[in-house]
Amino acid sequence: MAQIIHILQTQGGDIVNSIGQHIGLSLISLLIAAVIAIPLAILLMNHERWAKVMLQITSILQTIPSLALLGILIPIVGIGTIPSIIALVIYAVMPIFQNTYSGLTTIDPNLEEAATAFGLSRRMKLFRVELPLALPMIISGIRIAMVLIIGTATLAALIGAGGLGTYILLGIETNNNALLIIGAVLSAVLALVFGAAIDWLGKLSFKKAGIVLLTLVVLIGGFAGYRKLASPQATITIAGKMGSEPEILINMYKDLIEHDHPNTKVTTKANFGGTSFLFKALQSGSIDIYPEFTGTVLESLVTGEKSASHDPAKTYQVAKQALKAQHQLAYLKPMKYQNGYDLAVTKQFAKKYHLKTVSDLVAIEGKVHAGFDPDFYQLKDGYPGLSKAYGLKFASAKTMEPSIRYKAIANGKVNLVDGYTTDPEIQEYHLVVLKDDKNFFPPYQGAPLMTEKLLTEHPELRTTLNKLAGKISMTDMQKMNYKVTVKHEKAATVARDYLRSHGLLD
Amino acid sequence: MIEFRNVSKRYAGNQAIDNLNLTIPTGDFFVLVGPSGSGKTTTLKMLNRLIAPTKGDIYFEDKRLIDYDLTQLRLQMGYVLQNIALFPNLNIQENIAIQAESLGWPRKQRIERARALLKQVDLDPDQYATRMPNELSGGEQQRVGIIRALAIKPKVVLMDEPFSALDPISRKQLQDLVLQLHKELQMTFVFVTHDMHEALRLGQHIAVMRLGQLQQVGTGEDIMQHPANDFVRGFFENEHAPRPDTVQSLLNEGYGETTTAPATLTATATINELAAALKGSTPVVVGTGATARMLSTPDLLDYLASKEAN
Numbered sequence: 001m002a003q004i005i006h007i008l009q010t011q012g013g014d015i016v017n018s019i020g021q022h023i024g025l026s027l028i029s030l031l032i033a034a035v036i037a038i039p040l041a042i043l044l045m046n047h048e049r050w051a052k053v054m055l056q057i058t059s060i061l062q063t064i065p066s067l068a069l070l071g072i073l074i075p076i077v078g079i080g081t082i083p084s085i086i087a088l089v090i091y092a093v094m095p096i097f098q099n100t101y102s103g104l105t106t107i108d109p110n111l112e113e114a115a116t117a118f119g120l121s122r123r124m125k126l127f128r129v130e131l132p133l134a135l136p137m138i139i140s141g142i143r144i145a146m147v148l149i150i151g152t153a154t155l156a157a158l159i160g161a162g163g164l165g166t167y168i169l170l171g172i173e174t175n176n177n178a179l180l181i182i183g184a185v186l187s188a189v190l191a192l193v194f195g196a197a198i199d200w201l202g203k204l205s206f207k208k209a210g211i212v213l214l215t216l217v218v219l220i221g222g223f224a225g226y227r228k229l230a231s232p233q234a235t236i237t238i239a240g241k242m243g244s245e246p247e248i249l250i251n252m253y254k255d256l257i258e259h260d261h262p263n264t265k266v267t268t269k270a271n272f273g274g275t276s277f278l279f280k281a282l283q284s285g286s287i288d289i290y291p292e293f294t295g296t297v298l299e300s301l302v303t304g305e306k307s308a309s310h311d312p313a314k315t316y317q318v319a320k321q322a323l324k325a326q327h328q329l330a331y332l333k334p335m336k337y338q339n340g341y342d343l344a345v346t347k348q349f350a351k352k353y354h355l356k357t358v359s360d361l362v363a364i365e366g367k368v369h370a371g372f373d374p375d376f377y378q379l380k381d382g383y384p385g386l387s388k389a390y391g392l393k394f395a396s397a398k399t400m401e402p403s404i405r406y407k408a409i410a411n412g413k414v415n416l417v418d419g420y421t422t423d424p425e426i427q428e429y430h431l432v433v434l435k436d437d438k439n440f441f442p443p444y445q446g447a448p449l450m451t452e453k454l455l456t457e458h459p460e461l462r463t464t465l466n467k468l469a470g471k472i473s474m475t476d477m478q479k480m481n482y483k484v485t486v487k488h489e490k491a492a493t494v495a496r497d498y499l500r501s502h503g504l505l506d
Numbered sequence: 507m508i509e510f511r512n513v514s515k516r517y518a519g520n521q522a523i524d525n526l527n528l529t530i531p532t533g534d535f536f537v538l539v540g541p542s543g544s545g546k547t548t549t550l551k552m553l554n555r556l557i558a559p560t561k562g563d564i565y566f567e568d569k570r571l572i573d574y575d576l577t578q579l580r581l582q583m584g585y586v587l588q589n590i591a592l593f594p595n596l597n598i599q600e601n602i603a604i605q606a607e608s609l610g611w612p613r614k615q616r617i618e619r620a621r622a623l624l625k626q627v628d629l630d631p632d633q634y635a636t637r638m639p640n641e642l643s644g645g646e647q648q649r650v651g652i653i654r655a656l657a658i659k660p661k662v663v664l665m666d667e668p669f670s671a672l673d674p675i676s677r678k679q680l681q682d683l684v685l686q687l688h689k690e691l692q693m694t695f696v697f698v699t700h701d702m703h704e705a706l707r708l709g710q711h712i713a714v715m716r717l718g719q720l721q722q723v724g725t726g727e728d729i730m731q732h733p734a735n736d737f738v739r740g741f742f743e744n745e746h747a748p749r750p751d752t753v754q755s756l757l758n759e760g761y762g763e764t765t766t767a768p769a770t771l772t773a774t775a776t777i778n779e780l781a782a783a784l785k786g787s788t789p790v791v792v793g794t795g796a797t798a799r800m801l802s803t804p805d806l807l808d809y810l811a812s813k814e815a816n
Contacts, residue, residue, distance in 0.1 A: 108591070110587055110589050110591040111591050111593060111594075113556065113587065113591070114585065114587055114591040114593070115593075116556065116580075117554050117556055117580060117583075117585040117587075117664075118580060118581075118585065118604060118605050118608065119576070119577045119578075119579070119580030119581040119605065119608065120604065120605075120608045121577065121608060124607070124608050128593070128596070128604065128607070129593055129595070132595040132596075133593075133594070133595055
């Protein structure tokens, strides 16, 4: 609870921004869906066969999992707001269409007969009789669609459209329950508030409801237009994956570029999405630069280079060549720290048995009770390979969820865990990382990734960003991650402090 | 003048109207009467082309109905429905003026017309004009239903069993009202009912129908004195020598409230027996299940009073 309050205090502005994005995304989608579904239902109200077909189509669209839908849309319309809105509209059309259609077709036949017998025009019958009578059903359809949209809109964060989903994803990614709760609770509150607003709207007369809706459209449109005009014309967009570490890095990039080239404007998009989204965004030109790990490049972004060397320098060279040859991407020099798998023990345990390297474990393997992430336990790069390379066999090795792992070692349930070298928990729980003295773990070094085209247009980026080459040690990164995720300091501040204290910025 | 010439209407395997020939004089109060399934409502609905004949032609002012523009035709014909069918989303004056609105009358004129009509049927415009339909009693609603049909001064007013769902007192008042309106307005009224008594009370001319066939047309007196066949005679015998009233008669008139209590009297019991039962144990329950009704002493008194009034 204290953590939640702390986050609300330190990141209040960002959260309000996300709520704004979430509302904007939801309302625009809802309006578009209503504009599609309601006239369609009116058009088909006297054509039962076609209406049935349409209901079938919308039901099928409804069954596509939202993630799959986003996946389908990315190659077609790219990433960001537009695919999110398309996906949300697709989900929202069905409840609105279905309710409008049944509202219009279940009107008391006597009233229909009266309207017909009075010789009312089609238009007048529709606006004076049918639509007002179907209105409660239509409103409830819009309400269902709205709840659906606000829930699904959390996934928009995956493809860089922002919104409250950012906090949910970030919470999952960094095992931060406070963030997760903030994201989830705020989405739920939004759904409730909008539900009430729609009910209120439904009680207004036709005319008043129209005025309110129109005002809303103008406000949203105006706000979006203002934002577009007010935001500086960015020439370079730097994005980062989910989590504190990429956010710190992209702020460093921004500071360095803007310091060296005051005329170049940089926008950052933190917590932009997962690896594949960012990679596609880079290729499609939606973003210009993002930090990527050498190991990840070989593992998932290029083909045919899986069995790379365990030597970091060689790995970087192989990744760089492959990116250039296969994707026309430029990969600048990596930083010092490695963010790969590691083995960690408590300080006391390390002291007691004089542990410094993984090899030191062999002597006491009968006393080691390990807690491993399920992936690490199974992968060739993980425990099976490790035990072969070092000839290790621990007394016991349990699999547990990544989040529970660190708590287990802190509580003394296990005395050795796997982790990532820059995890802030290493500092939080006072752990010691054992040196991989046989270079078994594949190297994961971070470096700026961009298109060759960008580098041709802005050759100065090379010198500027290469200032970070070989900088930032593992402990530096651990400390910075700790400050951001545990102490909730701003990533931008942490990044600038580092650059200043290391003479990279004055 | 309206003329049916050799008109038949056939639904899948079912002859609803069989070779109907009928003339309705202009300005007449014309009643179509017959038991259910006689085709009287079908005949009425063919006039505003809610139903199209399978064979034959209907002439309105010497022009075939199907040669009229549908909207123009319907805007010359007022229509009163059995279940009233006021639009629940519109207030009373909007309901009354709906056809006028469709014709594009200015708002001020529409309101004036609605208020004048309300006054004409003894509903205070200040009190009723802006109320919603569900705030009115059944009788009041049907008054509005009737003046709604008159709002744009149509040449013909079609009424489809408009009073069958009303209580006897309201029905009597509304019968008087339509008679008076007919006298004042000089429109052709075509009125459908299954109630011979109502037909005799209202109709200048009456057409008796049965199973889609016309049995006899004439004034009430003609038909009473010279029934064309046994069916017409039988239909009227009830009128001449009514059998002793039974509890069923009360139920037919819609008295009593639904109840789940067990029956204490049969529907074939006479009115006298009902009076005796009501004296002993009040109230009396007739029938079972969905048709069970609870009858009280006020129901009986009301029934007898309205019978006397008729």
